[in-house]
Amino acid sequence: MDWDNLRFFLELSRAGRVTTAARRLGVDHTTVSRRVQALEKSIGTPLFLRETSGYRLTEAGRSLLPHAELMESASVRIEQSLPNPEGRLSGQVRIGATEGYGTIVLAPQLADLSQRYPDLHLDLLALPRALRLARHEADIVITLERPERGPYMFTRLTDYVLQLYASREYLQEHKPITRRSDLKRHRFVSYVDDLVFSRDLLFLDEITGSDDVSLRSTSVLAQQEAVAAGAGLAILPAFSADRDSRLSVVLPGQVSFTRTFWMLMRTELKDIARMKVTWDYLREMAEASQGVVLSDGQQGLRA
DSSP states (O other): OOHHHHHHHHHHHHHSSHHHHHHHHTSOHHHHHHHHHHHHHHHTSOOEEEETTEEEEOHHHHHHHHHHHHHHHHHHHHHHHSOOTTOOOOEEEEEEEEHHIIIIIIHHHHHHHHHHOTTEEEEEEEESSOOOGGGTSOSEEEESSOOOSSSEEEEEEEEEEEEEEEEHHHHHHSOOOOSGGGGGGSOEEEOOGGGOSOGGGOOHHHHOSOOOEEEEOSOHHHHHHHHHTTSOBEEEEHHHHTTOTTEEESSTTTSEEEEEEEEEEEGGGTTSHHHHHHHHHHHHHHHHHTTOOOTTOOSSOOO
16 A cells, blocks of 8 residues: 555545645645545545535545554654754644734744745644644644643743734724723624634623624734724734734723743654754744733733
8 A cells, every 4th residue: 555645645534625635735636636546446445425515534434544644653753763964954844823923923933944944844824713733734733722631742832911902093083991991882893702712812701891892703813903993992912913003002001811822742743853943943932032021012922
């Protein structure tokens, strides 16, 4: 059985769509289809059900999956044991992160890392949802949720501060806000409650009894743009909102939240050189950024 075909089988089983699997593997979608078909032909049975919503494993595919994953783990161990005489890093590392942190903080950091190691290929998945290591959606994940169990190594990457913001124009055109009770007279921008990827991001019940939410979005960056356009007030991460000259902090020192980012990786990857260097680099960058968020919402990240 061709291991290379099994790689395509594994990626399609995780992605559920040929185009997504192809993007993750860095190949054309026709290559994924051809490799999977070749594997099915060699086995003599279909491994996927082709449906309008995507690809779903057949019973034979589900039976093959754990064996293919064992072969994948063996391949990783072989890679770990190979010498790298030139000390050069190569290969792909996929990093998943929350949308705001990934876009504002990680993107420039990873640009620097890619310049240090030209043969290292970095995928940044900055998404308004939680990525799952168990489904192999990423190699390294930065998330708000500390893992409770699983074959993972993890570290507390950094804390960050969120504060209440509004546009300067909004504050000029609406009644003044000098204490928390004034917030009941104002509109808010927030997450879509049933689609939020962490309950730690639902803040409004903690600061006001108002249920006047004029706009909801799964995207924190979309929320920030809506606030800048005058849609209302929102709790936003300081590392993003403090860079926006259109926004002002509301009730500085009175409304502030601290949340924690955790960094996770499957333990089987920890000794692979490119994973270790990327992991250590992200920790180093997070530590270098700590201690610069001020209580009045000036800038940056805080430990």
